[in-house]
Amino acid sequence: MQWLRKYKPFARAAAIDMMAYRFNIITWAIVTVFEVACLVFLWLAVYQSSEGGIDAAINGFTYKEMIVYVVLTTIFGFVTFNDDTLWSINHDVRQGTIGNFLIKPISYRGKFIASTLGAFFMMFVVFGIALYTCALGVLIGIGYLPVPSVWDFIAHLGLFLVASVLACMLNGAISYIFGILCFYTSAAWGLNALKTTVVSFLSGTLLPIAFFPNIFREIVSYMPFAGMSQNPVLILMMKYDYLECGKVLLISFGWLILLELLAKLLFNHAIKIVTVQGG
DSSP states (O other), rough: OHHHHHHHHHHHHHHHHHTTTHHHHHHHHHHHHHHHHHHHHHHHHHHTSTTTTGGOOOOOOOOOOHHHHHHHHHHHHHHHOOOOHHHHHHHHHHHTTTTHHHTTTSHHHHHHHHHHHHHHHHHHHIIHHHHHHHHHHHHHHTSSOOOOOHHHHHHHHHHHHHHHHHHHHHHHHHHHHHHHHGGTTHHHHHHHHHHHHHHHTTTTSSSOOGGGGGHHHHHHHSGGGGGGGGHHHHHTOOOOOHHHHHHHHHHHHHEEEEEEEHHHHHHHHHHOOOOOOOO
């Protein structure tokens, strides 16, 4: 309870900050809709030109499953990945305000954890519930997403929510690690571009991991990135049974602990050599 009282203001501030730029979010949502439309037509062309035509299954995905994957992955990224940890750390280092946090009785990492969860909660409540409800309703209604039973769907939906929180935390931890690198270099834009590219490619956001070469696919499936997009979406699509769901959730949780330990070690080293540019 004491931890909650201490970090609740950071979560609340992050949630309010998300809604302070509603026009940017709405614009982003509109762009996302056009992105989904382009991807749908792209995959339509891919399947039509394949050997089996539109009814073919490519690397375990039928055309209908691929459309469901594209729609849900895009929504998932829009709702879940709204973390500005890297930019905040870069600002603190450049402006010299990092020193203020080091002398306060709060954890610098704890501040960002609270902010990440606050932003995620706000996006999920304001946009996520409506987007997922509409998408799932349409996809199930047109027969693109078969539902074995109502209870099975509810169970996978609950596991999906757990996976979403873990994905949000994994993204926050990786953003924090890349943010700490700002202690060593002022190239925050380059670090953010590198992080975005790596996460988008290895998480299955741009392309399902099933399309990767065999050995590379096996390696990536056990890395933390798979739990940041593909695994939660496949859980929601009910392509994983309960045993597989438990497996991927445990892998994500294990990686979260390892990343937090790595972030702590890296931060302890970084604060010893930090040279602020604004103070």
